[in-house]
Amino acid sequence: MTANRSEPTDEAKRIMAVAHRLADAARVQTLSLFRSPLLRPDNKSATGFDPVTEADRASERAMRAILATERPEDAILGEEYGVQNGRSGLTWILDPIDGTRAFMAGAPSWGVLIGVSDAQGPIYGIVDQPHLDERFEGGLGRARLISGRGTVRLRSRRGVALEQATLMTTYPEVGHPGEQAAFLRVASRARLVRYGLDCYAYALLAAGHVDLVIEAGLQPYDVAAPIAVVQAAGGVVSDWHGGPAHGGGTILAAGSPELHTEALALLKGD
Structure with a gap:
């Protein structure tokens, strides 16, 4: 499947605007504890090590609060707070910190994941790395990296065996x-x-x-x-x-x- 390069519809623009608001809110919560001595991970697993931090929880709560106001008809699936049913046919799929172990270690390879899916699967997504100020955006007519160095088009590499x-x-x-x-x-x-x-x-x-x-x-x-x-x-x-x-x-x-x-x-x- 390749990207649709046509101009996004008004509904697509509204979805993307909300997604960026979610990413901005998650940045505030995650960066407040990244590489912080106040970080205190918990273990979600009774048999192994499945870490979660207050940054994970606060990040998802902040995103859900925005969706409750801006997209109340949409469903939500989040790692930390589970499923919230909706009526629109769209689901926001949230991983407030993907790579919590990297987050704990101070390595900037974690990210905030914001996906939007319909009945067929993902139609739009953001992979945001707050510490590096890099936001990768794709779907609904967009394929770009937004960072402090500017905005560039995303294009996967071809011709490689x-x-x-x-x-x-x-x-x-x-x-x-x-x-x-x-x-x-x-x-x-x-x-x-x-x-x-x-x-x-x-x-x-x-x-x-x-x-x-x-x-x-x-x-x-x-x-x-x-x-x-x-x-x-x-x-x-x-x-x-x-x-x-x-x-x-x-x-x-x-x-x-x-x-x-x-x-x-x-x-x-x-």
């Missing part, structure tokens, strides 16, 4: 053992493999710096916004079977259809 590709994933241990074996079939062929950037890897793919992102074990709030941004930039996104990825689970994002086809065949074991 797997042997020349840069591949990124968050964790070296990708999914269960079968999924890890599938990932390694692709990774062993790529020129460069890097780890640990969470949502920022998708932003780099949309900007033409990374060629592949392959992950497993994801939730809808992890992927909705990145899918919209990557597709708007000309990239291709699916699960590891070639189907839609917006429900979570596995994801394969590629800068071009040709590279996507090559990587997908290896993931499937064809």
